[in-house]
Amino acid sequence: MAETTLAEVVAELAALEDPRAREVNEKHGDDHGVNLTKLRALAKRLKTQQELALRLWETDDTAAKLLALLICRPKSFERDELDVMLRQARTPKVQDWLVNYVVKKNPHVEELRLAWSADPDPVVASAGWALTTERVAKKPEGLDLTGLLDVIETELRGAPDRLQWAMNHCLAQIGIEHAEHRARAIDIGERLQVLKDYPTPPNCTSPFAPSWINEMVRRQHGE
Structure with a gap:
């Protein structure tokens, strides 16, 4: 089931891709074209799913990473996991969300x-x-x-x-x-x-x- 879910979510993110949004985001160093309001609405529908969040993060796609940060369980990450994630964050928005939405809530x-x-x-x-x-x-x-x-x-x-x-x-x-x-x-x-x-x-x-x-x-x- 998880495979299908991951594939479905990735397909949904691809469908949300908007060239104009990408153009604006790329000016800020963020390589994705998904409207963040729509991304948050998708996260709200998916609710917290730690396993799916980890798999989305592994896709190395910026929009998928942002979604992962919205549906993960911040307290469940180990210190070293977060250190690796920060070094993989790459774009300013992913780093910003990782720090604000996950690390700040982590022990x-x-x-x-x-x-x-x-x-x-x-x-x-x-x-x-x-x-x-x-x-x-x-x-x-x-x-x-x-x-x-x-x-x-x-x-x-x-x-x-x-x-x-x-x-x-x-x-x-x-x-x-x-x-x-x-x-x-x-x-x-x-x-x-x-x-x-x-x-x-x-x-x-x-x-x-x-x-x-x-x-x-x-x-x-x-x-």
Whole structure:
């Protein structure tokens, strides 16, 4: 039965392929053409199916991987399985969903955060920084925020794209959440000028850390 199910789901994903969606996604480094709302609707219908999720992941197709992440059981993965999956993720959206929907709900999240943050592969390291940003916001106890700012100050400007983006998010999050570190976080952003000229649509917050911090703090205080 599983074989048929896998084949059926793969066929359904192929039927959802839309050339225009693929064109948009490829601009962001994601090689699939499935509308994510339709993908989520399919996941909702399939419900949680760990075995099917594992088989979809093994197809190495990006849309199938994204679907796998929506129907898997996050707590059932071992630490090493998640490490391998991250290295197989390849595209930004798959990595993002793996980190946010699976790793954050897994009991090994803290071990992986520490291991990935120190990984020589900048894409893997960016996942570690994404998990650190989550802790800065939700569970900062035990984090060395001054030490994190030291690393960001030294390495942010020269970091490759995805790692730079993740470190910059962490910088902004420290400034937003922790008033005692806010002035330094803004100062680091001002001096490094990372993402200062990033094209930002109207009514969207700029990823330039000083602007991001000031805007979010202003909103929190209802000004």
